[in-house]
Amino acid sequence: MITRTSYGNWAHTVTLSNDAIELVATLDVGPRIIRFGTIGGPNLFKEFPDQLGGTNENEWKIRGGHRLWHAPEAKPRSYALDNAPVDCEAAGDFTLRLTPPPETENGIQKQIEIVLSPDDNVVTMTHRITNIGPWGIELAPWALTVMAPGGMAIMPLPEKRPHTEVLTPDLPLVLWSYTDFTDNRLQLGRHYITLRQDAAKGPTKIGMGQPLGWAAYLNQGMLFVKYFDYEPSMIYPDFGCNFETYTNEEMLEVESLGPLSLLEPGESVEHDETWRLVPNAPAVSSEDEIESLLRPLIEA
Helix, strand or coil, X not given: CEEEEEECCEEEEEEEECCCEEEEXXXXXXXXXXXXXXXXXXXXXXXXXXXXXXXXXXXXXCCEEEEEEEECCCCCHHHCCCCCCCEEEECCCCXXXXXXXXXXXXXXXXXXXXXXXXXCCEEEEEEEEEECCCCCEEEEEEEEEEECXXXXXXXXXXXXXXXXXCCCCCCCEEECXXXXXXXXCEEECCCEEXXXXXXXXXXXXXXXXXXXXXXXXXXXXXXXXXXXXXXXXXXXXXXXXXXXXXXXXXXXXXXXXXXXXXXXXXXXXXXXXXXXXXXXXXXXXXHHHHHHHHHHHHCC
């Protein structure tokens, strides 16, 4: 179920698969998951064709797919180059560990561990960052997945409760300088926030402290669900975000974040995600349809 392959003009990739789904990780650059989908089906992730197959470039490349960063975002720290070959270790038939060269300029070592369910459309991702420098550093692991264009991100809101029962806020909603509430891609509903990708429109972004621990992306009958933790007692970056979504003319990102950690030399922090792929998901056009048609699939 783990095979050495070539993909997208890269001579060295590795494919992890079961009888239904597959993912492809690059070995000439990374760590990066460049493909995720059903076997023989379309890629749920965005690919930038002109960047596929490149290696050892002297500038950062988005390339597409899934990657590991650390928050809060800053240049040049967040944009450390990931253009060099990575070490790939198989730990059983359905487990991979991808380890890139250390980011000596930031004093960290990244690693992604991938576990594919042998009999379900489920993948568990462990994102690990270790302080290899001489002093403590504060950061939050940040898992970014670049989705193929044309779909819609779905973010659940907490259950509504009467003012007489709850006097304090229960969800931070975070905006960027280019967020525009008149943008018709963004819909703020009673039970969900949705954001559509549109090839005719430029960047927008929102973030939130997501206590329900999931977000989804629906595109061409394929539902990608990302599950992640929320620890309300912890401090998260970007005014309290454990989830963010960004879109522009080419793609849409679904991003989860761990809490901020002060790592002393030699210490590590881990951030887990679980992915679930639901094929043949129904199209939806309202909150009621999300609730009745998609929510049962997401919470199954």
